Amino acid sequence: MNGDSVVVAGAGLAGLVAARRLADAGAEVTVFERRATVGGRVRTETHDGFTLDRGFQVLFTAYPAVRRELDLGALDLRYFRPGAVIARPGSRSVLSDPLRDPRAALASLRNDEVTTTDKLRTLLFRQHVGSRTEAEIFRSTDRSIQSFLREWGFSESYIEHFVAPFYGGITLDRSLSTSKRVFEYTFKALSEGAIAVPATGMGAIPEQLATAAREAGASIQLSEGVESVADHDDGVTVETASTTKEADAVVVATDPKEAQRLTDIGAIPTDARGCVTQSYRLPESAAPTTRRKLLLNAKDPSPNTVVPISEVAPEYAPGSEALFVATFLGDAALERNASALAEETRLTLEAWYPGRDFADLEPVRTHRIEFAQFDQPPGIHEGLPDHRAPGGRTYLAGDYTAWSSIQGAMRSGREAAQAVVRDL
Structure with missing residues (x-):
């Protein structure tokens, strides 16, 4: 790709991974980001001495894209212990993974919020997802998390008192109407790795990705959003508020609504x-x-x-x-x-x-x-757009080409860069 120029619209996780991968391949890469900071939805601020992430976010260390794209040691991670405390008025009880948190095994066994049958089914389910890949899970027959758990025979008490609040926090959907594929894959990640936050906040993740992209040769222009993208026979024209740039290709890695506006791809999910x-x-x-x-x-x-x-x-x-x-x-x-x-x-x-x-x-x-x-209702993943959906020299990178997660965003950035390299 020596000499080819690529614009990346958006400096979220997907855009930063794409930028580094493209620069590593020899492209001349310019990233335009409308905000004054990198990160997209993953950002951290300080206030009165406190470190505040924008929303409660955590890093799943078992995600393959996380292990591939990040230097976890340099992030100086702080780890949650497996499981959770189930709380109600006048009562708190621990439910944990006895295989990964032996110190909480006795408390978990004594937890009367969850039946012994539920605990045994959880261990069987762990074996079930452990043998399946991300691709296999996201190609499987789909239904809601709630329906899936009932088919597995989990009790209503387990679903209501543990899964609903725990996965309500992951999927932002306490009703458990989200695709069971998300439940399966995140359960697999929780079984195989840890959840953590960097000592300086989740914003350290995009900052590390941005540093890697710059070291590879990419230029990142902050406070400079892309206004329009025009595809033509031998390249693209990218307009920002202050400049017009001709390039061999453009990767649109903005938020879903902005990506839909720039590319007119109706399959980009905006609910x-x-x-x-x-x-x-x-x-x-x-x-x-x-x-x-x-x-x-x-x-x-x-x-x-x-x-x-x-x-x-x-x-x-x-x-x-x-x-x-x-x-x-x-x-x-x-x-x-x-x-x-x-x-x-x-x-x-x-x-x-x-x-x-x-x-x-x-x-x-x-x-x-x-x-x-x-929003990720059952069956949504089959209809998500491909990286080449816009056609020509315009490409997509974002979790909306995979599934809504840090894994989906980072994987998407890498795959979009690979598509550009192959085509050019």
Whole structure:
């Protein structure tokens, strides 16, 4: 590809992976990003000494694309312990993976929220997904997570009290109407690896990818969004607010709605799953501990989860303070007053920890994320667009060509770059 020029529209995970891969192949690569920072939906900010990710996000270390594209050691990861704490008023119980967290095995065995049959079926299901690849899972006959679990014989109690809040946090869909393929593959990833956050926040992931792209020779232009793309016989014309650039090819790696606008590809999914995450400070001396596990709301959907994030990554909070993050699902949460959300979290924690006072729980930041993922009902993956869907010299890179996840985004960036290299 020596001498070929490629524009990448968007500096999210997919765009940054594509840029590095193309630059490694010898292309002259220019990335245009409308924001002042890289990362797309994966971003981190600091506020009053706290490290705040935009939405509660974690890294699944077992994802093949994560292992391929990232230097995990350099990210200085902080790890969650497997499993979660199932919480309801006056009651908290631990459910964990005894194979990966032996110290929690006894507590998990004593957990009466989940039947012994459910625990045995979980081990069988782990063997089932362990033998299947990502491609095999996403080609399998599809149905909803809820229907799939019932077919496997899991109890309604297990589905409602553990799977709904836990996978509600992963798919942003507590009703479990999402494709069972997402459940299968993320369950496989959880069984084979860990979940973690970088010590400096999830934003360290795109920053590392951007550094790698620049070192490979790519130029990244921030605060410079692509306005239009025109494909012609021998290349493309890319217009930004301030410049016109002729190139041999363009990779559109923007968010789904913008990608649809730039390419006119109707198959790009734009139906969204949204959420609100609210971060709170609390004196460390008053903060409950969960041994680095999530708190799942088994009784109510709001908040769906509460995460003691500074217990996992102490660097997220300054001095003697603790940082908690609550997640609220759905469009209704996006419209709610921040004070009302904070009061709901406070009352929920006081119900889970009787006799403890959470009056000092203070909101730090509220993130309202209208498009956190694209909606993934059963059967959606067959209709997602290919990297070459626009035709000519225009290509697509984004999780909307695979499935909504960090794995889908990074894999898509690599495959889009491979398509460009083959064609040019």
